[in-house]
Amino acid sequence: METVSGTFLLIALILYTLSFFGFVIAVIGKKWSERDPEGHTKRWGKIGLATTITGFAAQLVFFITRWYAAGYIPTSNMFEFMTFLAMMIVLAFIIVYLIYRTAVLGMFAMPVGVIILSYALVFPPDIQPLIPALQSYWLKIHVTTAALGEAFFAVGFAAGLMYLIRVINYxxxxxxxxxxxxxxxxxxxxxxxxxxxxxxxxxxxxxxxxxxxxxxxxxxxxxxxxxxxxxxxxxxxxxxxxxxxxxxxxxxxxxxxxxxxxxxxxxxxxxxxxxxxxxxxxxxxxxxxxxxxxxxxxxxQIGAAIHPAMSGMDAEDLDEISYRAIAIGFPIFTLGALIFAMIWAHEAWGRFWGWDPKEVWALITWLFYTAYLHFRLSRGWQGRKSAWMAVVGFVVVMFTLIGVNLIIAGLHSYAGV
Incomplete structure (x- = not known):
């Protein structure tokens, strides 16, 4: 079962990579299609989306078969969580793409999913027994909702970076x-x-x-x-x-x-x-x-080399995509990373809050995106300011996921094994 599961994960990684190239051709290749550039973009955008959905289906098979083989939801260590996060990033991208139909988003969002999934494969893939702290139904609720919220933050990061490359005067x-x-x-x-x-x-x-x-x-x-x-x-x-x-x-x-x-x-x-x-x-x-x-x-500069590919994009659309993705992810992250996490912490350790490094950085992440939404809605921070916050916010997310788990000792250090 583990061999079958790993095969489907490899298939998903290959398809995600191919979908990225499909979106690249959709955006850059329209310059080669002089007769119907818009038709070229739509056609290759559909190919990229179809490949992405097929890859997502393959990873879903990996997820289900590994769950069956392990006997618990596979989100308990860095390999399992990062593969699940990659799958959620792809799901969030598919949802946002179906709303906005912007092929260039795939050029930036899909590499994030591919990088996260490739990073997961660095860790040992062996199925291991759950430690006592993780033997709870809250593992399903807390981790899945937190990862889905972070996945939408990743899409917001991709759109924010696209916006900056589009509007910066090189x-x-x-x-x-x-x-x-x-x-x-x-x-x-x-x-x-x-x-x-x-x-x-x-x-x-x-x-x-x-x-x-x-x-x-x-x-x-x-x-x-x-x-x-x-x-x-x-x-x-x-x-x-x-x-x-x-x-x-x-x-x-x-x-x-x-x-x-x-x-x-x-x-x-x-x-x-x-x-x-x-x-x-x-x-x-x-x-x-x-x-x-x-x-x-x-x-x-590499940004200057990418900049011409963004020339046909509407900067306001990119700004809107980034904001909408973060707005969707924020309440999901709030439920998963804070509320559900505190309930589980009370059941596991007898307290809602203990200033564990992972808890502190989850709070920092939540406060950062709270500030993002506050400035966006109350102060009118749009465009460059909003995009920079979307980019920096996801850097904070990645430090919370990687830096805290791998470097700083705490109750969540098991995740770095």
Whole structure:
């Protein structure tokens, strides 16, 4: 059953990627169709949508078969949750697309789903027994609604980024023009960093690179006595950073490097924090290399290279799409990430709120989007201000999902396993 489930997930990833190219052809290829550019866009937009829906159906089969094999809803760890989030992003995109019929949205929204799904495949896909904290029907209610709300935020992010690339003056020399161009390039760099990291993991897994460390961790038992626990930490990427208080058990040389260059700081005590800091360093390095190569090839800012493809889009439509997506996602996220989460926390731990890092960042995310809607509706923040908030908001969402789970220790650290 696991093999069948994994096959359908791979099919979904391939179809999502193909649908992205379909939307690219729909937008860019209309310049090649001199006789009927609008017909070309509609035709390829339908092909992109059909491919997206087929991919969604394949991932739905993966989700159902894995649920059957595991005996619980597959949203309990990073692999399962990120695959589910990717599926919800695709669902949110389909809903928004059917409302607005804007093919260019697929150029930006589908890559988000593809990146999230590809990132999920970095984590071990093995089915594991549920820990006691997750053995509750609230797992279905809390996680699914929170993920669906975040999925609409992702679509709002995509439309907001599209708006910024569309309206920014790439030939202007004013201070505000330069600042906006830098801001968009930073967002593009972050996206490239994630993609480069995923590719790096696949490459090193393909060549069977391995490194292992024995780490001593001081813990406290129920009586208050300290004891030392020794854990083995395996690396897939070459260890630039090794775990704190660890010794090298084995390490394949890489570019002349036979020992790690740095040691993770002692305060970074999340689950396998040293290994995850190492992946972050690799993501930065790989992202920087890919970004600079693209800049050398294009000989201009990447946003400036994308800008001509957005010339036919109505900026107000993009702004409206971003706002509507966030407006749909906000009440769903409020229910799932706050209200349902607090009810489950009370049942599991006997309190509604405990200032756990994941709880704090979920609240920060909610407050941020509350401010977004407040400024949008009460202060008339539309256009650039609204788009920047949509972009920054999803960055906060991704830190809540990835950074908190993987780096910061807390009651939700099991999600990083």
């Amino acid at each position: 030939s202007g020399q004013s201070k505000s023009d330069r600042r906006e161009r830098r801001g968009v390039e930073i967002v593009i760099f972050v996206v490239l960093m994630i993609v480069s990291f995923i590719v790096s993991v696949y490459v090193f897994k393909g060549i069977n690179y391995e490194a292992s460390f024995m780490q001593e961790v001081t813990k406290v038992d129920q009586t208050g006595k300290e004891y030392v626990e020794t854990n083995k930490v395996d690396y897939v990427l070459p260890p630039i950073v090794k775990p704190f208080n660890s010794t090298t058990e084995s390490m394949q040389p890489f570019l002349g490097m036979k020992e790690p260059l740095f040691t993770a700081p002692s305060w970074m005590n999340g689950v396998n924090a040293g290994r995850k800091l190492n992946t972050f360093v690799w993501a930065l390095l790989a992202g920087f290399i890919v970004y600079m190569l693209l800049r050398l090839i294009l000989r201009k």
